[in-house]
Amino acid sequence: MSDTNNRVQNPPLAARGAILRLGLLALGAVLLLTLAYHATAARRIAQQHQAMLATLTTLLPPIPHDNVLLDASFIIDPATPRFAQQELLGLSTARTAYLARSADAVSGVILPLETAGYNGPLKLLLGIDANGTITGLRILEQHETAGLGARIELDQSNWLLSFDRRSLDNTPPPLWALKQDGGEFDQFSGATITPRAIVNAVRKALEFFALNRTALLALNLEEPQA
Ligand SMILES: Cc1cc2nc3c(=O)[nH]c(=O)nc-3n(C[C@H](O)[C@H](O)[C@H](O)COP(=O)(O)O)c2cc1C
Known part of the structure; x- marks a missing residue:
């Protein structure tokens, strides 16, 4: 097997490290977004509650x-x-x-x-x-x-x-x-x-x-x- 084929099938250690870092970054971003979503959920529900109450009152x-x-x-x-x-x-x-x-x-x-x-x-x-x-x-x-x-x-x-x-x-x-x-x-x-x-x-x-x-x-x- 040629050296080039070998490099394609087994990416060097540095490349694997970069892939791992990217994966961790993506996971971190998803975690952050999930946390932000839940942090604002209660406020959104309270706002919807207020809007519905205002409509009902009118x-x-x-x-x-x-x-x-x-x-x-x-x-x-x-x-x-x-x-x-x-x-x-x-x-x-x-x-x-x-x-x-x-x-x-x-x-x-x-x-x-x-x-x-x-x-x-x-x-x-x-x-x-x-x-x-x-x-x-x-x-x-x-x-x-x-x-x-x-x-x-x-x-x-x-x-x-x-x-x-x-x-x-x-x-x-x-x-x-x-x-x-x-x-x-x-x-x-x-x-x-x-x-x-x-x-x-x-x-x-x-x-x-x-x-x-x-x-x-x-x-x-x-x-x-x-
Ligand atoms: C693109 C388009 C959108 C229309 N949207 C409405 C609509 O939202 N509500 C409505 O009552 N008539 C709508 N019309 C008009 C109806 O097709 C119909 O002609 C009209 O309600 C009858 O009114 P008239 O008896 O005063 O002519 C639309 C017509 C077109 C061509």
């Missing part, structure tokens, strides 16, 4: 509540129906709902809902008081087109606020439609699919609340949840 301005909303949550899972006509919420995955309590009575609920938008799922949270009146609607996830369907976002228009204080009593079902379809909700020029989907989804969520009002208002989250 959903309930008129509802008196003396409980911590994040501690009064329950899961609505399309795979394990627990309420009547749960499919009215349109959920594709299990989502969290929240109860507002005041002096030991349920004063409102925050329900998750979902519908198909123009570009993908629209995931929302709807605040409803104990009488079935909307206290707030917020978007958790949307993929709509900028300048068209994405105008549902509160930083681009006040459209979402047009749901506040509505109920099935003050806005009967036929009026839960865009103005161009004979209803009471504004459309966006060139984009009617997104707003129409949300109007329908919110009406169905109010129907879900009406069907399950007694059960929802009687929920006692101190008991172990199924």
